[in-house]
Amino acid sequence: MRIARHMGDLAEVKSLAVSESAQGKGSGMQLVQACLDEARALGVPKSLRRSPTCPILSERAGFHRVDKGTLPHKIWSECINCPKFPDCGEEAVEIQL
Numbered sequence: 001m002r003i004a005r006h007m008g009d010l011a012e013v014k015s016l017a018v019s020e021s022a023q024g025k026g027s028g029m030q031l032v033q034a035c036l037d038e039a040r041a042l043g044v045p046k047s048l049r050r051s052p053t054c055p056i057l058s059e060r061a062g063f064h065r066v067d068k069g070t071l072p073h074k075i076w077s078e079c080i081n082c083p084k085f086p087d088c089g090e091e092a093v094e095i096q097l
C-alpha cells in the first residue's frame with residue numbers, strides 16, 4: 001500500500017492489501033488512515049481511491065463516490081494498456097483532507 005501524488009492537489013491510495021490471515025482485524029482501515037495522514041503531511045488537499053472492492057472501508061474512512069469524468073486524464077494513463085480499458089467498470093472515491 002502506498003500514497004501516490006499525482007499533481008499539486010491530488011494523491012491516490014494505491015495497492016491496498018492485507019494478508020488473508022490478518023484480514024478482518026482493522027489493519028485495512030489503519031493502512032488507509034496512515035495513507036491519509038501521509039497525504040495531509042505532504043499538504044495534499046484531496047485523496048482518491050479507484051476501484052474500491054471494500055466500499056464499507058472507504059465509506060468509514062470518509063471517502064465519497066465521484067464521477068470519473070471529473071478526474072484529471074493523467075490519472076488514467078496507466079490504464080491504457082489494460083485489456084479492459086476503457087469499460088472496466090472501475091469506480092472512484094475521493095476525500096477532502
Ligand SMILES: CC(C)(COP(=O)(O)OP(=O)(O)OC[C@H]1O[C@@H](n2cnc3c(N)ncnc32)[C@H](O)[C@@H]1OP(=O)(O)O)[C@@H](O)C(=O)NCCC(=O)NCCS
Binds near residue numbers: 018022026029
Ligand atoms: C480489502 C482489504 C485491504 C481489507 O483489509 P482488512 O484488514 O480486512 O479490513 P478491516 O479489518 O480494516 O475492515 C474494515 C471494514 O471493512 C469491511 N471490509 C473489509 N474488506 C471487505 C470486502 N472485501 N468487502 C466488503 N467489506 C469489507 C470489514 O468487514 C470491516 O467492517 P466491519 O468492521 O463492519 O467488519 C483486504 O480484505 C484485502 O487485502 N483484500 C484483497 C485485496 C483488495 O481487495 N484490495 C482492495 C483494493 S480496493
